[in-house]
Amino acid sequence: MGACSAWGSRVPHFDPASTRSTLFRALLDAADLHGRGAPILEDPERSPLSYGRLILGSLVIGGRLAALTRRGDTVGVLLPNVNAVALVLFGLNAFGRVPALLNFTAGLKNLRSAVATVEIQTVVTSRRFIESGRLDDVIAGLSEPPETGRPVRIVYLEDLRKELTSLDKLRGVMSSWFARWTHARHALSPDEAGVVLFTSGSEGRPKAVVLSNANLLANVRQIEAHIGAPPLVPSQIVLNPLPVFHSYGLTGGLLLGVLVGMRVVLYPSPLHYRQIPKMAKAVGATVLFGTDTFLQGWAKAAEPGDLDSVTLVVAGAERVKEQTREMWRASGAVILEGYGATECSPVIAVNQTFDNRPGTVGRFLPGMEHRLEAVEGLHEGGRLFVRGPNVMAGYVLPDRPGVLVPPAGGWHDTGDIVGVDQDGFVSIQGRARRFAKIGGEMVSLAAIETLAQALWPGATHVAVSLADARKGEQIVLVTDRAEADRAALAAYAKAQGYPELWAPKAVLVTASIPVLGSGKIDFAGAAEMVKSLRPLL
Incomplete structure (x- = not known):
């Protein structure tokens, strides 16, 4: 079954031409639309960045990192959810470098494997983060030559700032005035890598997932078209405690808000159950991204009034329990459950405010095709394959470092068993490997x-x-x-x-x-x- 179906007349408009860009150019477009003075990003330090400051900071940091690397290099990023991670992400993209977002909770073995898989020679991090996260052993382990035998250079943001001269700052200001020209000199193409993420490694060493600029922008525009106004408008304030080293936190929690014009508040850990509701109250958050586990934890820890401003909760990564819905319904918030995969940038389907069917993950995003393959011993549903502009450029596998393996024919095997009803709503029955044959x-x-x-x-x-x-x-x-x-x-x-x-x-x-x-x-x-x-x- 393809994307065209009985509900085709209600499929929101998605313009494929909107994907033919880069992340940094899309940031410049958003700044032109909403104004460079508009506040767009902040973190627990409560020092908001406007579009103009985000662009300037990205160019300054990106310029310094460009001096240490080559165009097209994959650069490791080991940072929590704070403003700096966005500055590094956009800064590397501005100068044609590819950020590989490293999962600092994955353990040294998986991190070393990730570094070797995509041949990372430079990792950007923060001394403050390493100290607070007690990650000294990780840094020491990463600094050793990986399987490639090449040493990995650790670059600390604090050192970059100390090394900035008045001339560097002046160049940054001038670059921000001519940001499109500066970017055009260094930019990779829309179909080249925008970011590299990694699978969890639960079945072995983590695979690298290469998402192109076009993949990421397609997913942002698909979500924007699918959910639409009024939920996704500049007056909204997004609170994102989900780490950007996972595609859900990256695309939904950061890129969507910044590129659509919704102010994004980053929070460094979803495990701070008591602090996150208080943060929501302090910033007046209206949109919150989470998983069922975290949504329950935040709701249970919240004090009266903490979550009153939140009207929309977007939930993914695991099935939403009815108890969770009841907890958030009491707070006056609507939960939109969705479904995705890192390989799809990540959103594949999501419910809509005007057509929300609990127990399902909504309909497929516009521009996506799907097919179901029969599974022996299963009488309903099938194994889901998807194809669309948000489907990854390909994998890089641990046993073939640096070699991109595209999905065959553009189709990604999700490994999930799903059902699709006559109205197009998708129900997840489970992972193919999460079935027992009895x-x-x-x-x-x-x-x-x-x-x-x-x-x-x-x-x-x-x-x-x-x-x-x-x-x-x-x-x-x-x-x-x-x-x-x-x-x-x-x-x-x-x-x-x-x-x-x-x-x-x-x-x-x-x-x-x-x-x-x-x-x-x-x-x-x-x-x-x-x-x-x-x-x-």
Whole structure:
């Protein structure tokens, strides 16, 4: 099934021509539209940057980094969600360098693998961040020659600022006056790399995902067209606690706001449950990006009035629980659940304020094609493949450093099993690898988690499959519900009319469920926990 369908008359307008640019040129266009004096970006330091200051700062920092690197170089960026990460991102893009946003929560092994995969020779960071994050060992490990044998240079922003001369500052001001000319001399093309991100590495070493300038701009314009006004207008204030080393935090939480004209407030960690609601109140945030795990945490920690200004919550990365919706509904906010993948810049589908169907992730964004491939043992839905202007330029794999591998025919295999109803709404049934085949039938682990959630709301549940000599696979439910037990879940499943094979073989109660830095459940971590305790189950 392609993008054209029964609901085609309601597909929002998306102009492919709007993607034929670069991130920095799109920033200049936004500044021209909204005015260089308009405040557009701030962080907990509460020192807002206007478009003009963002452009000037980007050119100054970008110019200094350009003197240390070559056009087309991939430059590692190891920074939290603060203004500086936007200055470095746009600054590198302005001078034709490619920022590779490094996940500082991934551990030294994965970081060294990432550096080697895309042949990074320079990493930009901050002494203050390294000290506060206790990342000295990481920096020491990155400074050693990676698998390529080439040493990695660590560049600290504080040192760059100290080295700035009056002449450098004057050149920066002049460059900002002639920013389009300066950029034109160095810019990469729309179809060349805009950023490099990395997969989580849960199945091995992380793969690099190369997103072109056009990919990123396409997704921004697709989201803008799909959700539309009034939600996405310059009067909105976006609070983004999600790290920009994940595509959701980068595109949704930073690029969308800055390029559409909505003031963006960056916050360095989504784990600061008490501080984020207070930040929302302090800045008058109206739009908030999050995952279900974080949305629950923020709502529970909020004091009366903290979240009153928030009217729109965009949720992704994991299924939104009904309890989460109720918590935010009480605050007066609407949750729009969406779905995406890093390889798609990342948004593939999202609900709309005027057509919001809870339990689904909305319709596909304009300009996207999709097809479903049948899965043996599964009677509904299929494996989702997508193609469109936001689909990545390609992977760079750890065993082939520096070599771009484009998606075959432009199609990306999401690895997700989904259903699409007659109105075009997409329902996620689970990852293909998150199905267990029991007695020839495919059983969704996500569906079992939903079943457990209905019985024990307020807790977190993860279903894990294990090899079983007799039935092929068996399921263990990991939960932080203290009184959870298998008999109760089996009885509840039977009462709801579910087959007996949906009942997990065992229920494992744990103090906490492992979570990744992105806010997603760490399924690999949960599986390892179950395997280590298997003899006791």
